[in-house]
Amino acid sequence: MKPFKIQNIEISPPLILSPMAGVTDFTFRRLIKRRGGVGLSVSEFISVEGLTRDNPKSKRQMRFDEEERPFAVQIFGGQAPRMAMAAEMAEEVGADILDINCGCPAPKVVKNGGGSGLLRDLPRLEEILKEIKKSISIPLTLKLRTGFTESTINCVEVAKMAEQCGVEHIQLHGRTKEQGYKGLANWDLIKAVKDAVSIPVSGNGDVTTIDFALKRFKETNCDGILIGRGAMQNPWIFRQIQDVLEGREPYQPTxxxxxxxxxxxxxxxxxxxxxxxxxxxxxxxxxxxxxxxxxxxxxxxxxxxxxxxxxxxxxxxxxxxxLNEADTFGDGEIEADKNLEFNSCDAAAA
Ligand SMILES: Cc1cc2nc3c(=O)[nH]c(=O)nc-3n(C[C@H](O)[C@H](O)[C@H](O)COP(=O)(O)O)c2cc1C
Known part of the structure; x- marks a missing residue:
């Protein structure tokens, strides 16, 4: 439960604001970063088709502020040459890390071979990773789901292949594509991936409380944790976890x-x-x-x-x-918000 490095970039504290299309834009990321405790910020996923065709919206999505560093640009797509071109563009704008989306379940993304579609076409994913590695010098990272369906879980295989291709950090959301956001994330698979590779592995899924984060760190021995929806309910969650990791009482906002x-x-x-x-x-x-x-x-x-x-x-x-002073944040459970989860992802992919 200490800082870790992606190549020579220190992720300290080992807590990552998980990318969320339609949410983690330039504004939201700075709001959360200023509350403290965020070791790495990531852009929303950005279409390589948009980026490489000069789409102004896609270019705007790469904007970031110095205060956000270290900062990763996440891209999605299914064609190796375009992925490599977009990766170069991210390096040119000064991103510290290039992240590949291998988990988005939106039909539009999957249909074109990108997002979680890559989990069922490993030769294509391998080609993409190799092409990108040739094009950039900043670290390459991968964010994936556990598999496409419950019967085709392949995150360990994907992580090993990615490591061979030179990927320097694995971020695993413990759900399958088929699951969407239903059920609970499977952190046993996060542990299985951590045990299988020697590059850093961060776990993701359903972290909304300090206790949950600490328990998952201990159980899986993962290097970092990503928090998405929990940051919208409690923008201080990163700082609070950091406080406890460093032996302090967790910060309580007034x-x-x-x-x-x-x-x-x-x-x-x-x-x-x-x-x-x-x-x-x-x-x-x-x-x-x-x-x-x-x-x-x-x-x-x-x-x-x-x-x-x-x-x-x-x-x-x-x-x-x-409101009176006795009020607190919720009990830590993420309430399902289908509109938020699916529409923003689909809209962003459009
Ligand atoms: C509205 C929304 C948009 C998302 N967009 C992205 C995205 O652009 N890229 C990505 O890798 N994951 C995306 N995700 C998945 C989250 O990064 C994260 O993996 C997932 O929500 C589980 O973590 P959590 O339980 O901490 O929210 C999105 C999730 C939500 C709810």
Missing amino acids: LEEKQAVLLEFFELLLEDMPELPALGKMKQLAGQFTKGLVGGAQFRQTLYHSHSPQEILENIGIYFAT
Whole structure:
């Protein structure tokens, strides 16, 4: 449970903000990074078809700030030459690490051979990894699921092959493609991969509490942990885990800080995009953020019906004024949010 290195890049603390299409953009990543405890930030997955055809949206998705370093760009696609071209572009913009998406279950992505589609075409994946290795000097990493279906689980085989191709970090989400986000992540398979390769391995899936993270570190001996949805419910989760890893009491944000983080997010959004998409993103985060808080459900209703920044800010003010100091974050369970999970992934892949 100490910092680890990907080539010569130190991941300290060994906690990674997991990429989430439609969520972990330039704004959200900085918001979370500023709360502390994030050892590595990753872009949303970016289409290599878009990047190599000069799509402005794809290029914008590669933006990052110096404060985010170390920073990885994640790309997805199914054609080796385009993947290699996109990897070069990521290195050119100054990314510290190039990550390959080998886990996205969205039909549009899989149909074109990318994302989790690569898990059922290992020769294609091998060709992609080799081509990319020839094109870049920054470290190459892989984020994958355990397999395509329950009966074709092959993460150990994929990890070994990737290591042979020069991949320098494996990040395993303990679910199959078929599972989507249902059920629980299988951390035994994360341990199996950790035991099978000598490059660093990070585990991922369902981490929303300090205890859960510590238990998984111990059980699997993994080098790092990725947290995705848990960061939307509790932006301080990385800092809290880091505190405990380093022998301190976990940081407890005050109610004022919880309110301030929403306002900071809104300010960052408005600096970066027009009002309408900013309102949508604000509703998305505030919705997740207040899950488990007293009166959260009613607040979310009010929020979804707010139509201007002023209205949103006013409603946030009213809500927090009614919360009393005893309130805490939720009990750590991730509430299923199908819209968030599937629509954003599909939309991003479109
Ligand atoms: C809305 C959403 C979008 C996602 N987009 C990506 C993505 O672009 N790239 C990726 O590798 N994984 C993506 N994922 C998967 C997460 O990175 C992570 O593997 C998964 O949510 C499990 O971790 P968690 O339980 O900590 O959220 C996405 C997940 C969600 C919920």
